[in-house]
Structure formats: structure tokens, C-alpha cells
Amino acid sequence: MTxxxxxxxxxxxxxxxxxxxxxxxxxxxxxxxxxxxxxxxPAECGAAIKGDAYGLGVGPVAKALWAxxxxxxFVARPMEGGELRGILxxxxxxYVLDGLFPGQAEYYASEDLRxxxxxxxxxxxxxxxxxxxxxxLPCALHVDTGINRLGFSVDALAGxxxxxxxxxxxxxxxxxxxxACSDEPDHPLNLRQKQAFDAVRARLPGIRASFANSSGIFLxxxxxxxxxxxxxxxxxxxxxxxxxxxxxAVAVLEATVLQxxxxxxxxxxxxxxxxxxxRPSRIAVIGAGYKDGVPxxxxxxxxxxxxxxxxxxxxxxxxxRVSMDMMALDIxxxxxxxxxxGTKAELIGPNIAIDEAAHWAGTISYExxxxxxxxxxxxxxxxxxxxxxxxxx
Ligand SMILES: *Cc1c(COP(=O)(O)O)cnc(C)c1O
Numbered sequence: 001m002t003x004x005x006x007x008x009x010x011x012x013x014x015x016x017x018x019x020x021x022x023x024x025x026x027x028x029x030x031x032x033x034x035x036x037x038x039x040x041x042p043a044e045c046g047a048a049i050k051g052d053a054y055g056l057g058v059g060p061v062a063k064a065l066w067a068x069x070x071x072x073x074f075v076a077r078p079m080e081g082g083e084l085r086g087i088l089x090x091x092x093x094x095y096v097l098d099g100l101f102p103g104q105a106e107y108y109a110s111e112d113l114r115x116x117x118x119x120x121x122x123x124x125x126x127x128x129x130x131x132x133x134x135x136x137l138p139c140a141l142h143v144d145t146g147i148n149r150l151g152f153s154v155d156a157l158a159g160x161x162x163x164x165x166x167x168x169x170x171x172x173x174x175x176x177x178x179x180a181c182s183d184e185p186d187h188p189l190n191l192r193q194k195q196a197f198d199a200v201r202a203r204l205p206g207i208r209a210s211f212a213n214s215s216g217i218f219l220x221x222x223x224x225x226x227x228x229x230x231x232x233x234x235x236x237x238x239x240x241x242x243x244x245x246x247x248x249a250v251a252v253l254e255a256t257v258l259q260x261x262x263x264x265x266x267x268x269x270x271x272x273x274x275x276x277x278x279r280p281s282r283i284a285v286i287g288a289g290y291k292d293g294v295p296x297x298x299x300x301x302x303x304x305x306x307x308x309x310x311x312x313x314x315x316x317x318x319x320x321r322v323s324m325d326m327m328a329l330d331i332x333x334x335x336x337x338x339x340x341x342g343t344k345a346e347l348i349g350p351n352i353a354i355d356e357a358a359h360w361a362g363t364i365s366y367e368x369x370x371x372x373x374x375x376x377x378x379x380x381x382x383x384x385x386x387x388x389x390x391x392x393x
Contacts, residue, residue, distance in 0.1 A: 009379070009380060010377060010378065010379055010380075011057065011060075011378040011380070012374065012375075012376055012377050012378045013375075013376075013377055014377055015377040015379075018375065018376055018377035019255065019256050019258075019287040019288075019375075020253070020254065020255040020256060020287055020288045020292060020375070020376050020377070021252075021253075021254050021344075021376055021377045021378075021379060022251065022252070022253050022372060022376040022377070022378050022379070023251070023252040023253075023254070023349075023378075023379040023380075023381055024056045024057060024060065024061070024250060024251060024252075024378065024379070024380050024381070025248070025249070025250050025251075025252065025381050025382050026060060026061070026064035026380055026381065026382040027064075027381070027382025028236065028248040028249065028250045028382065029061060029064050029065065029068075029234055029235065029250050030064050030065070030067070030068035030382070031248055032233060032234045032235075032236065032247045032248055032250070033045060033047065033065055033068045033069075033070055033230075033234055034068060034069075035246060035247065036214070036217055036228070036230045036233055036234070037069070039217055039218070040212070040217050040224045040228040043224040043225060043226055043227055043228050044071070044072060044226065044227045044228070045070065045227075045228050045230065046070060046071070046072035046073060046074060046093075046210070046227055046228065046229050046230075047065050047070050047072070047073055047074070047229070047230065047231070047234055048073075048074045048213070048229050048230065048231030048234075049061060049062055049065070049073050049074065049075060049080075049084065049231075050074060050075045050076035050077075050080060050097065050231070051076065051080075051370050052080075052370075053235070054231060054232065054235045054366065054369045054370055055369045055370040055371065055372045056235060056250065056251060056369065056372075057378065057380070058080070058083060058084060058087065059087050060380045062084055062087045062088055063087065063088075064382075065234070066088055066089070066092065071091070071092060071093060072092075072093045072095070072227060073088070073092060073093065073094050073095070074094075074095045074097055074116075074229050074231075075094060075095070075096055075097065076096070076097050076098050077096065077098055078096050078098070078101055078104055078107055078108060078111075078113060078115075080096075081094050081096045081108070081111055081113040082107070082111045082113070085111045085112060085113065090112065093114065093173075094111075094112070094113050094114065095113075095114045095115075095116050095140055095174065096108065096113050096114065096115050096116060097116050097142070097150070098116075098150070099115055099116060099117055099118040099119070099122050099142070099150065100115040100117060100122040100125060100126055100139075102125070105125060105126060105129035105137075106129070108137075109129065109133055109137055114137075114138045114139050114140060114173065114174075115139050115140070116139070116140040116141075116142040116150075116174075116176060117139050117140065117141055117142060117152075117170075118142050118144075118150045118151050118152065119152060119156065120152070120156060120159055120160050120163070120166070123139075123141075123160055123163075123166050123167075123170060124163075124166050126139055126169075126170060127165075127166045127167075127168075127169025127170050128169065130169050130170070130171075131169055135171075136169060136170060136171035137170075137171055138171045138172075138173045139170055139171065139172065139173065139174075140172075140173065140174035140175065140176050140210075141157070141160075141172060141174070141175050141176070141204070141207075142176050142177065142178075143157055143175065143176070143177045143197065143200050144177065144178075145177045145192075145193040145194075145196040145197045145200070146180060146189055146192060146193045146196065147178055147179065147180035147193075149178065150178075151177065151178070154196060154199075154200060157200060157203075161203060161204075172204070172207050173207070173208065174207065174208050174209070174210055174227065175200065175201060175204055175207045175208070175209045175210070176209070176210040176211065176229075177193065177196075177197045177200070177210075177211055178211075178213065179193055179211065179212070179213060179215075179216050179219075179223075180193065182212070182213055182214075182215035182216040182218075182219060182223075183215040183239070183240075183241050185215075185218070185219055185240075190219060190223075194211070194222060194223060197209070197211055201225075208225075208226040208227055209225040209226050209227070210225060210226065210227040210228065210229055211223055211224075211225050211228075212224050212225070212228040212229065212230075213228075213229055213230060213231060213232075214230040214231060214232050214233035214234075214237065214239040215233075215239045215240070215241075216228070217230060217233075217239065218239050218240050231366075232365060232366055232369075233247050234247075234250075235250045235251065235354075235365075235369060236248060236249045236250035236251060236353075236354055236365075237354055237355060237365040237366070237369075238353070238355045238365075241355070245353065245355070249348075249349055249350045249353065249354070251348055251349070251354065251369060251372070252346065252348065252349035252350065253288070253346070253347045253348045253349065253372070253376070254344040254345065254346050254347070254349070255286040255287050255288035255292075255309075255344070255345050255347060256286060256287050256342060256343070256344060256345075257284045257285070257286050257311075257339055257340065257341055257342060257343040257344075257345060258285050258286065258287050258326065258341065259284075259285045259341060260282060260283065260284050260285070260331065260339060260340065260341070261282070261283050261285070262280070262281070262282055262283075263277045263280065263281045263282070263283060264277070264280055265277050265278060265279050265280055265281075267281075268320070269283060269319050269320035269328050270299075270319075270320025270321045270323065270327075270328060271320070271321045271323060272301075272321055274299065274300065274301040274320055274321055275300050275301065275319040275320040275328075279332070280332075281330060281332045282330075282331050282332045282334075282336075283319065283328050283329065283330060283331065284311065284316075284328065284329045284331045284339050284343070284345065285326050285327070285328050286309070286326060286327060286328070286329060286345045287325060287326055288325075288326070288327060288347060289322055289323050289324045289325040289326050289327055290322055290323070290324055291324045291325060291373055291375060292325075292372070292373045292375050292376065293368070293371040293372040293373045294322050294327060294347060295322070295361035295362075295363060295368070295371070296321065296322045297361045297362045297363070298318055298322050298327075298357070298360055298361040299318070299320065299321040299322045299327075300317065300318055300319045300320060300321075301320075301321070302362070303318070303360040303361065303362075305317055305319075306360050307357070307360040307361070308352065308360075309329050309345045309346060309347050309352065310345065310346040310349070310351035310352050311329060311331065311334070311339055311343065311344075311345040311346070312331070312334050312335075312338040312339050312343065313338075314333070314334060315351070315352075316329045316330055316331050316333070316334065316345075317329065317330045329345060348368070354368055354369060
């Protein structure tokens, strides 16, 4: 637990001079993992932790997940795997989803990373390296069942299954595939992919299988197999769009009010004068902009005035264009004096869901999180419950 204690707390510039604060609730990540694990049981629950844990910071997030009981992790790049290996205990299982990079088998082996092999030549390279290395090295086989992104096609897999020399050189620890439309439960591709995956499984009996991402866990027990790989739901994204979010908010982004100003009716706000006050108005300018990962597409003219921030206990509309370092809120309807220089405004968090903010900006929660900039004071909270939650187990 000392490793967690050392990593938690603040990263980046101190709050007082950063102007905006990103708080990552590690206890919420742990609770989300427990909820997903309970939902997927008896399958094991792993974690997709690629992309710096979806932008939230792989070090603290990985340690929190490990403390909660997570033992299997998925990254995209071998480089991410090497970084994660330096963070987690040796027993952690780390799969690299981008497969085996050419000529890099030795790196994977030295960091104890398991490539999710996507093609026959990768399988051959991994098996050949294992022969030189002196033992069959663990790996996953990634089969493409319809997303047409990465993986063996069903035909290509048949080719591998006929290549007994290569097969014998592999320690196959996982058979996996990835869903294209799991966030649309009624999409016909879900069942077609599942049937294709189950047919492949039948040809490789005795190898553990992994199919579901976050939303896949909610498609039913037929989709959870032996190991699930949630990502976005751990970080607070809603795995069941259109229904109440069963996950806790994890990322809380608060920017500081730099100045308030009074406008006469008819005056405009920001570049391009895209928003015009229809009445005498009061505006709060806050210190967060597209440099901080607030999408410029959140601007009032683009989001049709739908975008909001939470300030002084109320939702207020975003007005005018989001600029590099700042943006404006219409606080006319708040009591005078309730918003002053230094007041915090929540852009995402318990009151403004990441899915909602992403929708206003014309994107998805994944992109919103992974684009959060490095200019925030980053706080990692929930350490107390991290420790007591661990002890209670
Ligand atoms: C990113 C990823 C996941 C996690 O997906 P979420 O939708 O974030 O739960 C799982 N599997 C693969 C192959 C991925 O690339």
C-alpha cells in the first residue's frame, strides 16, 4: 500500500497557480471495477488501461485497480506495457492489444508482456523467439469477428490452426475478439460476432476467452465468457447509453472564474461575436480552453447553446466561443455575488456527466477524457477509502 500512498496526492502544477483542477477519484474507479466484476461474474474482470488510463494517469489508476483486485490489464502499445510493468507487481498480466511489433519480441519478453497476436506472421515470430528464448511464451490470439480492425480473420485463423509447428511454439493463454456495436444492444452485428466468436472457441477448446468491453458486459451473460475488458465504464462513462449510468463519476474538472462582467442587451461575447446578450446579462470568464482539452466544438454557436457548466449550485450555459485559455458562462440567473473571482466552475464531474459534455461537443466520452491537457493541477482522491477498502477484503 505504500506504493499507492506515494503515488497519490497531487501531480502537475499546484492548484493555486494552475487555475484549473482535474481530480481523479480513485475510490470511484475501484467501486466501478467492483460493480463491473460483480456484473460479469463468474468471469474475471480485467481493465483496459491504454492511453494513459484514458488520459487519467496510468500510475495512480493502475495501482488503485490492483488494490481493488484487478489482475489482468490491456494496453495498446508495447511502450505502454513497459511503463505499466514498472508500476505493477510482477504477477500482473499485461496484454498488448496492438499485437507484436516487428523485431520487438525481446522487449515484450523482458517486460513480461503478452502480445495479442493479430496475424500469422506475428505468431511465427513469437513462436520462433520463444524457441530461442528457451520456453513457449504466453500470448493471446485476437480474432476479428466483424469489426474489421485488428485480428486474424476466421480464415486466417484456420491457416494458423493448420500450422502445427507455429502453434506448438505458442503458450496460448487467451482467445479474444472485439465488439463493434456493443453500445447498441439491438444491433444485429452483436449476435453475429458472438456466434462467430463461439464457433472459433469451439476450435480452440480449453483456452480462456475474452470478448466484452464495457458495454459488452451489459449485453448478457452470453457475452462475458472467461474475462472481460472494460475501459470507459471504469472511468465513469455510461456503458448503457440512454439508460441511467450505473457507474460513478471519476474525473472532476473544475476551472476558476477569472473575471465577471456585466453586459448590456445587444453586446456580444468572445471571438467572432457569436453570442449576443438578449437581455442585460452577467458573464463569468473561466480559465479553461481548448489547450486544456475543452473542445472548441463546445462553443455556444456550435452546440446550439446546449453546453453547460455547473457553478454556484446551478447549471449555466456556455456562451460564445471556447478560446485557447478561457471560455464564458452566462451567470445572469444566479444571485449576484454568488460567483466571484476564484469561484470554481465544474465542466465535468458529478453534476455534468462526461457523456453529456461529450455529446454537446459532438464527440464521445473517450475522446473527451483522452484529450484532457497537462495544464491542470491533478489531484488523486479517495486514498483513505483505497486503503480501508483494501484492508476490508
Ligand atoms: C479499448 C478496448 C477495450 C475497452 O473498451 P471500452 O469500450 O472502453 O470498455 C476492450 N478491448 C479492446 C480490444 C479495446 O481496444
